[in-house]
Amino acid sequence: MARHQRSFNTSHRSKAQKRALREAVAQRQRNTSDAKITRSPGATENEDLRRRLHNMQRQFRRAQEARDKARRTSRGSSDDSVPSLGDIMLCTASSSPPSESLTPHASSAVWAALRQAIVKLHRQNDALRKRLSRQVKSSSREIKRAVQKAKVTAVMTYVIKDKGQITDRARALIRSLVDIGIPFSSLLDVIRCVLISAGIEVKGKFSKHSVHRIVLEGGVYARLQIMDEIQHTKSLTISGDGTSFRNINLEAGFMLYKPPGSKTPQLRTLPLIAATSHTSEAQLKGWQGRFNGFCTLWNSSPLIQDGGPVSINSILSKTKGMSSDHANDQKSLAALFEKWKAQVDQEARGQEAVMSMTAVELLTLQIEVMNTCLAQVGGYPGWDALPASEKQSRNIAAHRCGMHKEMNAVKWGTKYMEAFWVSETAKELDAPPPIFLFNRDNAAAVADKTATTAKARAEQVSSRGAIKTASLAGAIFRNKYEKKGQQDAYRYFFSEMLGFIVQFPDTSNTRYGSFCDAACELLVNLVIYLEFLDLMRYNKEKGELNHMEQNIFDALHDPSTLTELAVLSLYSQNISQPYAAFIRDTSRTACRPRIPGEDIQRIYQVSLQMIRQDIRRYPAGHTT
DNA sequence: TGCGAGATTCACACGACTCG
DNA sequence: CGAGTCGTGTGAATCTCGCA
Numbered sequence: 001m002a003r004h005q006r007s008f009n010t011s012h013r014s015k016a017q018k019r020a021l022r023e024a025v026a027q028r029q030r031n032t033s034d035a036k037i038t039r040s041p042g043a044t045e046n047e048d049l050r051r052r053l054h055n056m057q058r059q060f061r062r063a064q065e066a067r068d069k070a071r072r073t074s075r076g077s078s079d080d081s082v083p084s085l086g087d088i089m090l091c092t093a094s095s096s097p098p099s100e101s102l103t104p105h106a107s108s109a110v111w112a113a114l115r116q117a118i119v120k121l122h123r124q125n126d127a128l129r130k131r132l133s134r135q136v137k138s139s140s141r142e143i144k145r146a147v148q149k150a151k152v153t154a155v156m157t158y159v160i161k162d163k164g165q166i167t168d169r170a171r172a173l174i175r176s177l178v179d180i181g182i183p184f185s186s187l188l189d190v191i192r193c194v195l196i197s198a199g200i201e202v203k204g205k206f207s208k209h210s211v212h213r214i215v216l217e218g219g220v221y222a223r224l225q226i227m228d229e230i231q232h233t234k235s236l237t238i239s240g241d242g243t244s245f246r247n248i249n250l251e252a253g254f255m256l257y258k259p260p261g262s263k264t265p266q267l268r269t270l271p272l273i274a275a276t277s278h279t280s281e282a283q284l285k286g287w288q289g290r291f292n293g294f295c296t297l298w299n300s301s302p303l304i305q306d307g308g309p310v311s312i313n314s315i316l317s318k319t320k321g322m323s324s325d326h327a328n329d330q331k332s333l334a335a336l337f338e339k340w341k342a343q344v345d346q347e348a349r350g351q352e353a354v355m356s357m358t359a360v361e362l363l364t365l366q367i368e369v370m371n372t373c374l375a376q377v378g379g380y381p382g383w384d385a386l387p388a389s390e391k392q393s394r395n396i397a398a399h400r401c402g403m404h405k406e407m408n409a410v411k412w413g414t415k416y417m418e419a420f421w422v423s424e425t426a427k428e429l430d431a432p433p434p435i436f437l438f439n440r441d442n443a444a445a446v447a448d449k450t451a452t453t454a455k456a457r458a459e460q461v462s463s464r465g466a467i468k469t470a471s472l473a474g475a476i477f478r479n480k481y482e483k484k485g486q487q488d489a490y491r492y493f494f495s496e497m498l499g500f501i502v503q504f505p506d507t508s509n510t511r512y513g514s515f516c517d518a519a520c521e522l523l524v525n526l527v528i529y530l531e532f533l534d535l536m537r538y539n540k541e542k543g544e545l546n547h548m549e550q551n552i553f554d555a556l557h558d559p560s561t562l563t564e565l566a567v568l569s570l571y572s573q574n575i576s577q578p579y580a581a582f583i584r585d586t587s588r589t590a591c592r593p594r595i596p597g598e599d600i601q602r603i604y605q606v607s608l609q610m611i612r613q614d615i616r617r618y619p620a621g622h623t624t
Numbered sequence: 625t626g627c628g629a630g631a632t633t634c635a636c637a638c639g640a641c642t643c644g
Numbered sequence: 645c646g647a648g649t650c651g652t653g654t655g656a657a658t659c660t661c662g663c664a
Contacts, residue, residue: 164640165651183630207653212632439644440645475647546646547644 160204184208227298232260237321249275280332313348316341434465434561437551466564469555470518474507516572519565
């Protein structure tokens with residue numbers, strides 16, 4: 001029995017087992033000391049062991065019973081014939097009553113079976129532990145392998161294009177290779193040769209034309225970078241020099257400043273420019289051109305959203321130094337530069353002051369300046385006596401583009417017209433607004449009776465009226481792309497119908513006046529346009545106009561849209577055209593409109609009357 | 625001065641994508 | 645679905661520049 005006890009690995013015993021063992025040993029010692037007096041040592045030990053075996057046997061039996069009971073109660077129990085270690089421990093830990101005695105042979109067999117069961121449990125436990133350990137190792141190995149494979153795949157293929165566009169990384173590589181002198185036409189081959197030799201596959205290609213564009217792009221990036229850095233630097237120094245090459249003066253320019261993140265000042269090379277001469281004035285002009293170009297580029301780039309607009313004054317205010325040689329032209333250039341800087345600064349301050357003025361203050365200032373100007377020439381008689389060129393040079397009042405004013409008049413007149421349809425006057429007249437000219441998606445949204453929100457949004461974002469009709473007509477009857485629109489068929493058809501070649505007005509969002517011309521055209525030849533649309537319909541396989549053409553067709557049948565077209569036509573013929581003729585007339589001698597004011601007012605009243613009559617003619621609800 | 629390589633310009637085409 | 649934009653490719657003509 002002692003041999004059996006030694007065979008147990010103590011490290012695998014539970015606390016309950018260890019406690020039971022300690023108690024057994026203590027009891028054995030007590031029994032041993034008692035037996036020294038009353039019994040022989042061999043008989044006492046034998047008896048003690050038998051008792052212990054008996055107890056353990058009963059404990060094991062109870063454990064089996066508990067296990068069976070647990071299996072019966074649990075759903076989907078397994079058929080494992082071996083009791084779990086937990087069951088045994090549970091039973092072992094519980095106190096057990098003294099058992100009846102066993103024969104030595106029976107106790108030995110039970111003990112062996114128990115020991116076998118425990119050993120089996122240990123093996124199972126060990127197998128499970130090893131299986132878990134192997135699975136953890138295996139999964140981490142698989143993850144590592146997958147990551148490595150992905151890395152290798154990514155590195156081994158060099159992608160030149162992403163969705164048809166040359167990637168930024170490829171562009172940078174192209175610029176680097178161009179920088180070291182690789183010919184445009186050989187760049188792709190060079191990249192392929194190098195990467196293939198390194199075992200990297202190259203996907204995609206580019207042409208030498210793209211290389212050219214990418215190099216130009218690099219120049220733009222460089223200038224934008226300089227502008228970005230200037231905005232973040234406190235001061236800068238400029239320098240430059242010139243030389244001539246084949247009788248052409250070339251001026252080089254440099255800037256020295258400390259860019260953000262740099263501890264030392266960096267020298268930036270500015271674009272080389274060709275100058276008419278190497279005089280100080282020409283050199284100053286070069287610097288002005290450079291700064292102007294830089295500001296224009298920056299202010300027209302998307303970067304303005306982050307960095308804000310930049311003025312020449314903001315660059316000049318940071319220009320604290322100018323380095324050059326001791327030549328006289330450079331000294332003169334420095335003086336001219338300083339003068340320019342002061343002038344720009346003065347203008348910027350003046351502009352700031354004017355912009356902060358109220359309208360009354362500004363008007364007062366303008367009148368004051370105008371009076372000063374008139375006083376210098378001896379009042380109004382003196383001003384009238386001046387030649388035109390002198391008037392031009394002395395006219396310091398603000399000039400505005402007359403055609404822009406005219407364009408704005410049409411634009412705001414259209415907005416006023418839009419507002420009319422929802423006004424009380426329109427309601428009194430039962431005048432319905434022009435029909436909506438939905439695009440395809442919005443038309444679908446409006447047709448969907450369940451989509452109330454989408455319908456409301458479609459009506460909110462959709463346009464209608466004369467301007468939209470003229471815009472659509474321009475897209476169909478005179479598309480700027482030859483392959484789009486119906487311009488060819490339009491020309492042939494109208495030539496046949498009218499007997500002479502016509503062209504639909506070039507409608508454009510930036511030139512509102514063209515809509516007026518289109519309105520005239522659509523109204524004058526309305527019947528022919530409707531016939532032409534019918535012809536387009538019959539020429540199609542399905543016999544249907546497309547969405548845009550159908551919109552025009554509907555609009556040309558809508559009285560309210562036709563009314564707006566009439567208003568635009570009247571305005572164009574009676575105001576726009578005479579006004580344009582007037583402001584473009586260089587021979588005029590006085591600032592007086594050729595159409596008398598009373599005539600304009602009469603035209604306006606007639607137009608208004610026509611509109612109202614037209615509205616009355618078509619009651620509300622009449623749309624086609 | 626002529627030649628050839630490389631760069632530039634022009635005009636057009638095509639595909640991907642967005643917008644209405 | 646059509647219009648429009650953008651990025652790219654292509655071929656031909658022309659220009660530029662280095663070199664013998």
